[in-house]
Amino acid sequence: MNKREEYPKELFHLIIEYAKKRAEITGSDLIETIKNFTPIYYLIGNYDWEINEDSKYWKEFLERYYKGEDLVELIYEMYNKNYQEFTNHKWFGCFRYKYIEDDQRNGIVKMHFLNNRSSKEGPLASSQKEKRLRELKELFEDVKKKHPNAKYVQGGSWLYNLEVYRRLFPKEYFTDMKPIYPKPQMLVIWGQFINSEWGIHKDRSERFLEKLKECKTEEDLKNVFEFVELFPKCEIKYFYDYYSKI
Numbered sequence: 534m535n536k537r538e539e540y541p542k543e544l545f546h547l548i549i550e551y552a553k554k555r556a557e558i559t560g561s562d563l564i565e566t567i568k569n570f571t572p573i574y575y576l577i578g579n580y581d582w583e584i585n586e587d588s589k590y591w592k593e594f595l596e597r598y599y600k601g602e603d604l605v606e607l608i609y610e611m612y613n614k615n616y617q618e619f620t621n622h623k624w625f626g627c628f629r630y631k632y633i634e635d636d637q638r639n640g641i642v643k644m645h646f647l648n649n650r651s652s653k654e655g656p657l658a659s660s661q662k663e664k665r666l667r668e669l670k671e672l673f674e675d676v677k678k679k680h681p682n683a684k685y686v687q688g689g690s691w692l693y694n695l696e697v698y699r700r701l702f703p704k705e706y707f708t709d710m711k712p713i714y715p716k717p718q719m720l721v722i723w724g725q726f727i728n729s730e731w732g733i734h735k736d737r738s739e740r741f742l743e744k745l746k747e748c749k750t751e752e753d754l755k756n757v758f759e760f761v762e763l764f765p766k767c768e769i770k771y772f773y774d775y776y777s778k779i
Contacts, residue, residue, distance in 0.1 A: 538647065540576075542609045543733035544726055547741060548573060549604050551717060554745050555754060564595070572720040573608055578615025582719075590615060624649070625675070626668030627656050632680050640683035642676055642769060646692060648729060655729030657697040665701050670776040676769070683769050691715070691725045693763035703767070703775035710765040715758040725760050 548571050556566040567573050568584060568591075575582060578590035585591070590611065597607050622629050624647075631643040648656045656665065676683055686706065692698040699707060715722040726741065728734045737759055744757040 539731045540612070540727065541731065541733050542605065543738065544723060545573075545576075545605050545608045545612070547726055547733075547738055548717075548723065549608070550742060550745060551754075551757070554748055555751075558748060558751060558754065564598070570718050572718060572723065575720060577608060577611040578617075580617050623675075625672040626651070627665060628668050628672050630672060630676065632676070632683065639685060640680055642680070642683050642686045644686065644688040646690065646698075648727075648731070650731065657695065657729075659697075662700070666776070666779050669701060669772075670779050673769075673772050673776050677773065685766055686769050686772055687764070687766040689721070689762060689764045691722055691758075691760040691762055693765060694760040702765075703771040705767045705771040706765045708767065710763050712761045712763050714755045715760075715762055717758075722758060722760075722762060725758065 549567070552563060552567045552571050552573075555561070555570055556563045559566070573594075574584055574588075574591060577594050579585070579588050594607065594611060598604065627646055627649050629645045629647075631645065633641050633643060635641060652658065652661050652664075654660050688706075693707070693710065717723075726734050726738050740759060741757055748754050748757060
């Protein structure tokens with residue numbers, strides 16, 4: 534099953550256009566803006582959110598950029614050349630989880646989703662709903678077996694804006710869901726521009742670029758993304774109950 538996050542070149546174009554507009558509005562250097570307000574450092578081969586100026590990938594990027602290479606072509610080429618596939622994650626179809634503990638030693642299950650391209654209709658199509666629910670049932674059976682002290686489930690994604698995604702989880706998960714403005718330096722928010730076939734979502738990207746043209750202030754930049762990030766959280770008992778009925 535293919536888990537590669539195969540981003541199209543058009544996504545890198547959107548990211549660079551955002552960086553150019555932000556640099557223009559703030560009067561900042563474009564490279565500094567790319568480094569601090571986009572996921573480009575991560576995508577060119579670093580796969581680390583901590584910026585290291587001595588990174589060989591970052592140095593190569595700067596050298597080639599200052600020699601005059603096209604930014605989008607350069608980034609896309611480095612992304613493909615240096616791509617790292619994370620094979621140490623256990624997947625349950627389109628889902629995986631990470632188990633952590635908070636300061637009070639409460640166990641938290643953090644949810645992650647990735648389109649595994651197993652259906653032409655897309656992973657969240659009505660025809661795929663039962664399959665996704667079975668995957669989540671299996672995932673939480675694994676949690677219950679390996680982490681009996683787990684107390685909460687927590688998520689963070691733009692996907693929670695979509696009813697076709699929310700319907701896969703118990704309603705209690707969304708009772709106190711918190712929104713935040715998109716963080717453009719993180720890769721997750723850019724996922725809203727990718728369609729179910731790992732191509733560019735044409736309508737959303739066009740609306741994004743139109744909004745971007747109209748931006749005059751940093752406050753305007755907060756609103757160019759159609760979907761904000763949403764952070765649901767609830768006790769894990771609701772998940773065990775919900776999937777026990779499947």
